[in-house]
Amino acid sequence: MLARFIILALVTVIGAIGALSLRNLIHCALSVTVAFAGLAALYLQLDSQFVGFAQILVYIGAVAILIVFAVLLTRGSEAPEQSILSSSWLKGIAVALAVFGVLAGTIVRSSLTHASLPTAPEFSIRQLGEQLMTKDLLPLEVIGLLLTAALIGAVIIAMHDKEAK
Amino acid sequence: MLGEGIIKGMVETARNFAGSFVDEDRLTTVQYPEERLPQKEAARNFPFLVYDGKDPEAGLRCVACQICEKECPPQCIYITKSKDRKPDHAGKPQFFPAVFDIDVSVCMSCQICVEVCPFDAIKMDTEFELSTDDRFGDLLQHKEDLARPNTYFQKLHPTDAAESDARLAAERAKAEAKQKADAEAKAKAAAVPKPSPAQVSNVVPALAK
Amino acid sequence: MDQLPITFKHWLVEFAPAEYQPLVSAIISTAAIIGVFASLFALTTVLERKGLGRIQNRYGPNRVGPFGFFQPIADGVKALIKEDIVPRAADNLVHFMAPLVLVAPVFLALAVIPMGRNLVALDMGGGVLFFFAVGAATELSVFMAGWSSRNKYSLLGAMRAIAQMISYEVPLIISSVSVIMIAGSLSTVRIVEAQAGYDGGLPHWFVLTPWGLAGFFLFMIAAAAESNRSPFDLPEGESEIIAGYYIEYSGFKFALFFLGEYIGMFAVSGMAITLFLGGWHAPFEFLTWVPSYIWFFGKLLTLIAVFIWVRGTLPRLRMDQLMNFAWKFMLPMALINLLTAGIWHLLGPGFSRWLICSILVLGPYWILGRALFQAKNVGKRIYQYAE
Numbered sequence: 001m002l003a004r005f006i007i008l009a010l011v012t013v014i015g016a017i018g019a020l021s022l023r024n025l026i027h028c029a030l031s032v033t034v035a036f037a038g039l040a041a042l043y044l045q046l047d048s049q050f051v052g053f054a055q056i057l058v059y060i061g062a063v064a065i066l067i068v069f070a071v072l073l074t075r076g077s078e079a080p081e082q083s084i085l086s087s088s089w090l091k092g093i094a095v096a097l098a099v100f101g102v103l104a105g106t107i108v109r110s111s112l113t114h115a116s117l118p119t120a121p122e123f124s125i126r127q128l129g130e131q132l133m134t135k136d137l138l139p140l141e142v143i144g145l146l147l148t149a150a151l152i153g154a155v156i157i158a159m160h161d162k163e164a165k
Numbered sequence: 166m167l168g169e170g171i172i173k174g175m176v177e178t179a180r181n182f183a184g185s186f187v188d189e190d191r192l193t194t195v196q197y198p199e200e201r202l203p204q205k206e207a208a209r210n211f212p213f214l215v216y217d218g219k220d221p222e223a224g225l226r227c228v229a230c231q232i233c234e235k236e237c238p239p240q241c242i243y244i245t246k247s248k249d250r251k252p253d254h255a256g257k258p259q260f261f262p263a264v265f266d267i268d269v270s271v272c273m274s275c276q277i278c279v280e281v282c283p284f285d286a287i288k289m290d291t292e293f294e295l296s297t298d299d300r301f302g303d304l305l306q307h308k309e310d311l312a313r314p315n316t317y318f319q320k321l322h323p324t325d326a327a328e329s330d331a332r333l334a335a336e337r338a339k340a341e342a343k344q345k346a347d348a349e350a351k352a353k354a355a356a357v358p359k360p361s362p363a364q365v366s367n368v369v370p371a372l373a374k
Numbered sequence: 375m376d377q378l379p380i381t382f383k384h385w386l387v388e389f390a391p392a393e394y395q396p397l398v399s400a401i402i403s404t405a406a407i408i409g410v411f412a413s414l415f416a417l418t419t420v421l422e423r424k425g426l427g428r429i430q431n432r433y434g435p436n437r438v439g440p441f442g443f444f445q446p447i448a449d450g451v452k453a454l455i456k457e458d459i460v461p462r463a464a465d466n467l468v469h470f471m472a473p474l475v476l477v478a479p480v481f482l483a484l485a486v487i488p489m490g491r492n493l494v495a496l497d498m499g500g501g502v503l504f505f506f507a508v509g510a511a512t513e514l515s516v517f518m519a520g521w522s523s524r525n526k527y528s529l530l531g532a533m534r535a536i537a538q539m540i541s542y543e544v545p546l547i548i549s550s551v552s553v554i555m556i557a558g559s560l561s562t563v564r565i566v567e568a569q570a571g572y573d574g575g576l577p578h579w580f581v582l583t584p585w586g587l588a589g590f591f592l593f594m595i596a597a598a599a600e601s602n603r604s605p606f607d608l609p610e611g612e613s614e615i616i617a618g619y620y621i622e623y624s625g626f627k628f629a630l631f632f633l634g635e636y637i638g639m640f641a642v643s644g645m646a647i648t649l650f651l652g653g654w655h656a657p658f659e660f661l662t663w664v665p666s667y668i669w670f671f672g673k674l675l676t677l678i679a680v681f682i683w684v685r686g687t688l689p690r691l692r693m694d695q696l697m698n699f700a701w702k703f704m705l706p707m708a709l710i711n712l713l714t715a716g717i718w719h720l721l722g723p724g725f726s727r728w729l730i731c732s733i734l735v736l737g738p739y740w741i742l743g744r745a746l747f748q749a750k751n752v753g754k755r756i757y758q759y760a761e
Binding site: 024026053054069 | 465498499500503504506509510511514518521533536540543559560
């Protein structure tokens, strides 16, 4: 159980570090995809099938492709000339370590680790659907409106380019 | 725009598919080399020499006139005339080719040699599977390889063969008629009684004066 | 007879020690799926070539083996012994990983399809969602293949392929949502069970309802577009862009792309059978004695034959025609289909729901078809010069 978690966590973290530090932008995009896959596997390990598969479907199937298209359509195909690490990397690492220390200390000292773990709820996709359709209907509709607005905006931007020609 | 064109197209392809098992028209492939398409009558690829009768040496129509050698555009025919003569189809003694070689790699199948031959001796064959793996020797075909009987020519190009047979038969008939006329004339000359020496001597002094 | 594969597998699993039995069972299922579908792939390549040949008035391959059926062996040997050329400027790791990232998810997608009674590798609560999630992961491999070759045409082909696959995923998923709505579950096993039962001779398959028929056609068209299959094979059209995103692949990697495409076709046909054609159920009541996996594979072979038939009939769609078809025709029809499925469920059994749902499906089809055709102004060509 622990071994599984450690392996998946390592995959995710290595993917995330790779996304930060690789030279080639496309390699970065692909390694952030590896991080998404690691996250999806973590969700599946926690027995939440819907979130795990939705993570794969949305993040790997759409968001990663979007990132890659964005990189390609701008200028990311050439390898960068300057170094990845900035000149003040030591100060950056010090700040990051300090933030990590504060967060870790807060979590360890809080009641989350001392309270007994509640039993995992028996959760099915049916319950998720019923919840979305009854109690959380308004947020669902608002998200739908938001996505429609985004779609219309994208179409208008694309059409505008064509008319300008 | 409702997809009826697609349905019609799919019906047609289905008919093609099903029909290809039963109908000849829907499966037009000829699986060479197991099956071969029959050649058309006027097809031509490489020349051959015609001989009448059974013996390729005696019945060869070619008289080594060397017209085809001179007319051949890439000059792929090599003829050497013989020293002696042999009788041809009409009985007249003719030369014959001692060496008659055609180079397969040079011949361009233009049929000029056939068109200029006055003796119907060289005709076009439809055989195209002439490839060998010896680049230098095997591509030169000699008289023995080139000679084919007249029956082969008749099977290959029936109308041309009929035409040339008719012409040769006519020539032969004319030659025979001439021979018969000559023989008759000679026989008549032999049958007429010879004039006596007295009559001859009477005539001569009259003429001499 | 029907449960023969299951009993055989249980007998094999008995040989393993007790704590490894689930692992051994999983390995046996995986090996069986890979074995069956890889040989089906081999058979399909030769059947497709022979079928296309017959449609085009010629023989297909008929030299290797009886009637040419050993041709896949010859193809496999050729693919294995070909030199594996990788362009010098290519990104080696990404170039190598692209075929693997294609083949792994499509085999994963086969795991949730019930191939017979109790013959599912993975019975999950969210089977259909898993299937579509895994299908979305294949687009990434298309991009990796196209980009890593460092070839303009390869990249262009990859962009077009991804645009096509994303566009056609939307009608694919929406037309399957109508089935999920009626069956009430995302699990493939439950969806097949919802199509059991016979009604006066005819089975309860979803394809025999108005919305099911429309949904089935939409799903099949979107499936052909998802697996880059003619007439949607512009990304890999040989006369347009010379194999598109897999130009720079040779030998075994190309064979892996080919394998991935065909297994994708099988997987999505299998899902169509599960969703619309009643899975492993027999079409008529008196035929239920035939084993269930025979029915599944029979239906699968029929769908593959339809794919081959359509490939031999239709010319390739151009890129803009493809995208217009997806967004302007198929998406509205899929949404209307969803609405129709809901109305069907709410109206209750009877003749009225047949009439209303048929009109609701056929009406927009006719209207959209005519409107889209007239919107194309196929008049005189206007030339505009660049400024």
